[in-house]
Amino acid sequence: MIASILLLIIASLLSLFFVYMAVTEKDLLKAVAYSAGQSITYSILLQAMSTPDIVMTYVAVSVGLYSALLVFVISKTERFER
Amino acid sequence: MSRRILVLMLLFSATLIVSFTATIILNPATPSELKELAKYYVLNTINETASPEAVTAIVWDYRGLDTIYETLVLYLAIVGGLAIFKMSEEALLKTRIGLTLLTKTSTKIIALLITSIAAAIAFHGHLSPGGGFPGGSAVAVASMIIIPVFAAGTLIEKGISSTKLVAIRGAALTALGLVALLPVVRGLEIVTNQKFYPASILGLPISGSLSLYNLLESLAVASGFTAVALYLSIPEEAYKGGSSA
Numbered sequence: 001m002i003a004s005i006l007l008l009i010i011a012s013l014l015s016l017f018f019v020y021m022a023v024t025e026k027d028l029l030k031a032v033a034y035s036a037g038q039s040i041t042y043s044i045l046l047q048a049m050s051t052p053d054i055v056m057t058y059v060a061v062s063v064g065l066y067s068a069l070l071v072f073v074i075s076k077t078e079r080f081e082r
Numbered sequence: 083m084s085r086r087i088l089v090l091m092l093l094f095s096a097t098l099i100v101s102f103t104a105t106i107i108l109n110p111a112t113p114s115e116l117k118e119l120a121k122y123y124v125l126n127t128i129n130e131t132a133s134p135e136a137v138t139a140i141v142w143d144y145r146g147l148d149t150i151y152e153t154l155v156l157y158l159a160i161v162g163g164l165a166i167f168k169m170s171e172e173a174l175l176k177t178r179i180g181l182t183l184l185t186k187t188s189t190k191i192i193a194l195l196i197t198s199i200a201a202a203i204a205f206h207g208h209l210s211p212g213g214g215f216p217g218g219s220a221v222a223v224a225s226m227i228i229i230p231v232f233a234a235g236t237l238i239e240k241g242i243s244s245t246k247l248v249a250i251r252g253a254a255l256t257a258l259g260l261v262a263l264l265p266v267v268r269g270l271e272i273v274t275n276q277k278f279y280p281a282s283i284l285g286l287p288i289s290g291s292l293s294l295y296n297l298l299e300s301l302a303v304a305s306g307f308t309a310v311a312l313y314l315s316i317p318e319e320a321y322k323g324g325s326s327a
Contacts, residue, residue, distance in 0.1 A: 002106070005102065005105050005106075006102065009097075009098050009101050009102055009105075010098065013094045013097060013098060016094075017090060017094065020090065052211035052212075053137045053138075053211045053212065053213070053216075056203055056211060056212050056213075056216035056220075057215055057216040057219065060216055060219040060220045060222075060223055061219050064219070064220070064222075064223030064226065065219055065222055065223060065226065065307060068223070068226040068227070068311070069226075069311075069314070072311070072314040072315065073314070
């Protein structure tokens with residue numbers, strides 16, 4: 001019980017940290033990496049709330065597909081935000 | 083930079099301590115019994131759909147029509163995305179040089195691992211957590227790491243063109259529609275499961291139409307996302323020459 005509460009709090013705080021870093025980062029590739037980190041903490045949260053079906057879709061889409069799509073898009077424009 | 087992170091760390095540890103002690107002191111009561119709706123699904127899913135997995139049963143049986151419309155929406159989104167890109171496979175053939183041998187070999191191993199896990203997710207979807215969409219998108223992740231490493235031109239040379247992928251997607255979705263429509267022939271409702279399809283074949287539990295839906299959906303999702311990735315990997319220079327055509 002206590003361990004799961006700690007896990008929930010730490011994962012949600014970490015996700016907040018990753019979101020902050022992704023928004024303020026000027027290097028877009030690093031921002032994509034932070035966004036993937038945020039998705040990983042969200043999937044930890046979902047697993048802690050025992051929803052394995054959603055975790056599988058969420059990990060595949062938000063860590064894999066979404067990041068890969070953004071990297072493809074960044075390769076067509078500039079890497080650094082001005 | 084470092085001061086900003088220090089402030090964040092302080093804020094986070096303060097929040098952690100406050101929220102943890104608040105949860106321990108207030109001690110929110112966890113519900114001791116299920117709601118009526120949850121009880122219904124827990125007790126009846128295995129008899130009504132021949133599947134122990136309530137989520138897949140709800141997605142493809144109880145609310146099957148919703149999921150089929152959702153699949154159609156994704157299909158239209160991918161068709162719209164592909165319509166924006168100009169179809170020119172000659173441009174893709176120019177990009178034939180991939181990354182180094184080391185990267186290629188490790189990518190082969192990783193892609194094989196991802197694909198086997200994806201197959202487990204998709205084909206066990208009616209027995210354990212998972213299903214067609216997660217399995218298909220996991221396959222798409224594998225193809226999305228293969229495309230930049232081996233270069234899109236190499237894939238097209240081997241015969242994996244986006245036209246073929248879109249054709250696979252169309253065929254899979256047509257088959258999915260047929261699976262949903264077939265019970266109507268016997269006068270049953272659309273997306274009927276247990277009254278029309280068998281619960282197991284040769285002792286293998288297939289949960290009626292649920293495993294068919296999962297298989298076809300994973301094929302459709304994987305080929306659709308792979309086609310989009312192939313088009314996205316066309317370099318910008320390839321567009322510049324052919325604007326007059």
